Amino acid sequence: MTAQVLDGKATATTIKDELAARVAALRARGSTPGLGTVLVGEDPGSRSYVAGKHRDCAEVGIESIREDLPADASQADIEAAVERLNADPACTGYIVQLPLPGGIDTNRVLELIDPAKDADGLHPTNLGRLVLRVSEPIDSPLPCTPAGIVELVQRHGLDLAGKHVVVLGRGTTVGRSIGLLLTRKDINATVTLTHTGTTDLAAHLRSADVIVAAAGVAHIVTPDMVKPGAIVLDVGVSRTVDEAGKARLLGDVHPDVAQVAGWLSPNPGGVGPMTRAMLLANVVDTAERNL
Numbered sequence: 001m002t003a004q005v006l007d008g009k010a011t012a013t014t015i016k017d018e019l020a021a022r023v024a025a026l027r028a029r030g031s032t033p034g035l036g037t038v039l040v041g042e043d044p045g046s047r048s049y050v051a052g053k054h055r056d057c058a059e060v061g062i063e064s065i066r067e068d069l070p071a072d073a074s075q076a077d078i079e080a081a082v083e084r085l086n087a088d089p090a091c092t093g094y095i096v097q098l099p100l101p102g103g104i105d106t107n108r109v110l111e112l113i114d115p116a117k118d119a120d121g122l123h124p125t126n127l128g129r130l131v132l133r134v135s136e137p138i139d140s141p142l143p144c145t146p147a148g149i150v151e152l153v154q155r156h157g158l159d160l161a162g163k164h165v166v167v168l169g170r171g172t173t174v175g176r177s178i179g180l181l182l183t184r185k186d187i188n189a190t191v192t193l194t195h196t197g198t199t200d201l202a203a204h205l206r207s208a209d210v211i212v213a214a215a216g217v218a219h220i221v222t223p224d225m226v227k228p229g230a231i232v233l234d235v236g237v238s239r240t241v242d243e244a245g246k247a248r249l250l251g252d253v254h255p256d257v258a259q260v261a262g263w264l265s266p267n268p269g270g271v272g273p274m275t276r277a278m279l280l281a282n283v284v285d286t287a288e289r290n291l
């Protein structure tokens, strides 16, 4: 058996087409959405993610606003960039690209973001709203990767209601926040959160109908840990260099898992493009709310 593909690239393209139509309608009514990014330093991964986000914006008609700061930017410099975007009416949503350089108090920066402009859905106010509302969809941004995972699964005709989802990883952007979304009554999954401190991780994973692998450890999920037919989402990304010196992206899921799983999201080409599409969706949703 070979797993069916959860095609994030194609699904993100469909979503971007839908968003382009909504942006055109907004523009026709005099409202122009604009995405801002705060990028600090020269990390090639971060630079390429931010470049990708602005390319996506151009595709759907969203304006781009960039705050690019040098690697030695101070806490005050970064906070000033956040304040500029908070004050800029052309910026309807923005992100601070993570991670910030060592020595910067990231939480202080994130809490300065105007929650109404939080395109990542990671501001404490917006995460808090996700905690507080169990029974209805909310009118505030959702964290992009969790929202992208749900959208990817649902748009392939799969229903998460009643399913046992085992999440691997306790990071803010995925592990800690995705359970809040999956256990909402309109999705209705049952969630187990595992991490590097979990005893007998393999047994937990083998009990899963759905695995969300977001540990950031290359190939940590191997075929023996997967129940035949399970839905597997490969979220983590590790950057490595192969024998030929070529840069390679490795997911958290070993390629042989495709022989056991029922559905598998490729990496790249799975959750990454969906994360970017949900970022755009947050910006468009915000602009529509503010009409």
Ligand SMILES: Nc1nc(=O)c2c([nH]1)NC[C@@H]1CN(c3ccc(C(=O)N[C@@H](CCC(=O)O)C(=O)O)cc3)C=[N+]21
Residues within 6 Å of the ligand: 048, 049, 052, 095, 096, 097, 098, 099, 120, 144, 237, 249, 267, 268, 269, 270, 271, 272, 273, 274, 275, 276
């Ligand atoms: N404030 C903030 N918000 C983020 O959303 C955020 C962040 N910081 N820091 C880093 C992570 C990582 N992340 C990715 C987004 C898209 C792809 C993506 O589209 N990847 C392509 C491959 C891209 C490539 O080849 O480099 C794919 O999976 O097909 C990957 C990773 C967002 N992040």
